[in-house]
Amino acid sequence: MSADRIDGKAFAAGLRERLAAAVPPFQAKTGRVPGLAVVLVGEDPASAVYVRSKGKATIEAGMASFEHKLPADTSQADLLAVVERLNRDDAVDGILVQLPLPKQIDEQTVIAAIDPDKDVDGFHVANAGRLAVGQQGFVPCTPLGCLMLLKDKLGNLSGKEAVVIGRSNIVGKPMAQLLLGENCTVTIAHSRTADLPAVVRRADIVVAAVGRPEMVKGDWLKAGAVVIDVGINRVPGAEEGKTKLVGDVDYASAAEVASAITPVPGGVGPMTIAVLLRNTVVAAYRRAGLPAPE
Numbered sequence: 009m010s011a012d013r014i015d016g017k018a019f020a021a022g023l024r025e026r027l028a029a030a031v032p033p034f035q036a037k038t039g040r041v042p043g044l045a046v047v048l049v050g051e052d053p054a055s056a057v058y059v060r061s062k063g064k065a066t067i068e069a070g071m072a073s074f075e076h077k078l079p080a081d082t083s084q085a086d087l088l089a090v091v092e093r094l095n096r097d098d099a100v101d102g103i104l105v106q107l108p109l110p111k112q113i114d115e116q117t118v119i120a121a122i123d124p125d126k127d128v129d130g131f132h133v134a135n136a137g138r139l140a141v142g143q144q145g146f147v148p149c150t151p152l153g154c155l156m157l158l159k160d161k162l163g164n165l166s167g168k169e170a171v172v173i174g175r176s177n178i179v180g181k182p183m184a185q186l187l188l189g190e191n192c193t194v195t196i197a198h199s200r201t202a203d204l205p206a207v208v209r210r211a212d213i214v215v216a217a218v219g220r221p222e223m224v225k226g227d228w229l230k231a232g233a234v235v236i237d238v239g240i241n242r243v244p245g246a247e248e249g250k251t252k253l254v255g256d257v258d259y260a261s262a263a264e265v266a267s268a269i270t271p272v273p274g275g276v277g278p279m280t281i282a283v284l285l286r287n288t289v290v291a292a293y294r295r296a297g298l299p300a301p302e
């Protein structure tokens with residue numbers, strides 16, 4: 009058996025087209041386009057790449073991108089002042105502070121300062137709480153992207169056994185909440201889980217968000233499982249001095265057993281930015297008192 013390859017890149021491209029199509033009607037009603045502000049503190053090269061691609065994708069969707077680049081020695085008070093200004097700025101619907109932040113700044117304090125209705129990353133405790141109790145809010149982009157791929161593949165998820173490996177606030181926990189919301193029977197596994205392969209073998213749906221290259225093997229899986237690989241791990245490539253990206257799942261062996269699986273790269277990765285744009289469009293519609301597009 010060889011699993012279907014879930015093409016996150018193509019799905020994300022389609023989502024981005026649908027979002028771009030939601031911009032002109034918003035502009036016709038409000039006289040402005042949805043706006044996303046991204047704040048980058050310091051010069052971490054990976055963060056700079058993420059911020060650039062988020063800005064580019066925002067503009068490609070016809071929205072306004074506001075980039076705020078602050079020096080690495082920015083004080084917490086100065087960063088909080090920027091966040092406060094963005095909270096009050098009517099042209100800004102979404103605020104994203106790129107993590108990680110330099111050590112003099114407390115990330116939780118900064119996230120707590122973002123207006124929850126502009127918190128398109130979904131990291132504010134108010135949004136974590138809304139997700140937990142089933143209220144409307146913002147859900148972190150990566151797990152929401154994973155859910156979209158799963159629903160596209162499987163339709164109704166009700167009654168499925170789902171195992172989420174990883175319990176971070178950014179991926180694992182919100183992923184588990186989303187699957188519970190879809191009436192899955194959810195298990196959250198983590199570094200202290202006893203006999204992880206046996207736990208994973210129960211699952212119709214496996215979401216791996218661990219950060220360990222190719223940890224999940226094909227013989228851990230139930231035949232026909234759908235596997236979502238969130239991991240992004242850089243490992244030495246075949247050629248001397250070159251590196252390559254791999255997921256948390258050993259794709260070759262997993263594809264022999266699963267019915268469908270996301271590749272790395274080209275699976276979950278492209279969904280994250282597409283969902284960020286989606287959250288921004290939704291924030292704009294909600295703030296304008298308009299029904300948000302699906």
Ligand code: NDP
Binds near residue numbers: 180220238
């Ligand atoms: P974290 O490091 O915050 O969390 C990792 C989780 O994996 C923890 O809950 C940890 O358990 C668990 N874990 C670690 N080792 C094991 C093990 N041996 N067995 C079982 N569980 C284990 O990572 P994130 O959630 O932020 O990210 C996870 C992965 O997803 C990373 O590779 C990251 O790069 C990637 N990622 C990809 C994104 C995308 O856009 N595609 C976005 C965000 C992340 P414990 O809690 O017990 O320590």
